[in-house]
Amino acid sequence: MASKTQDDTRYADFIAEVAEWEGVWALYHNGWLLQTTATGDKFCPIFALRDEAKSFAAGIQSDHVPTAITLVELMESLMVQWRAENIMAGICPTPALPAIVVSPDQLSNDLMAALKDVMDERFGNQS
Template structure:
């Protein structure tokens, strides 16, 4: 991915970045989180715990700042994400925050994220 594509993607609204995340995660069979002696989390306005996920290392690295300064990108295999992460997040009441930027994020229901990823994977 060149710098031009990178900048174009991060300027898109959250819904478009979510679609990009789904396509790229299925393409490369991975998602990226931020890690530093534990996974990065955030809170929404209602106090719900969110975990940020990104479609690749460069995006994750770019947004490892502010409350996530000192965190580094860490790859998560997509099968492991679908089979372990999402069920665990659902049982813990944690929501995925997909592709957060300085402006916004797509906060998605765990089941919706699973369905969208599985639907995209069926295309391959």
């Protein structure tokens, strides 16, 4: 797990919420907001909830606005671009806590597994 502390459930909560809603929120203003970790990795902050994205934008005093992204858009467009440009996903940063930074591949795998669980729950295991 990418989290530094065992009691930080932001990543697991994010995956569960996003699989249920089938979308994420990111911040957009003439392009997606990108930030850099202390080690120099570029990442795009993404959130499960609009209010989290809005709060983060206000906290960093950004002109970027929360914008919804479907899971299809995330996986088939944004993550493709991120892989090409070596950009990571920054999960649920807050003014007090840094983003949980994961690779697009890790995020994609975790989201697909969670989405399968949600679908099995909704429709029964079809396999």
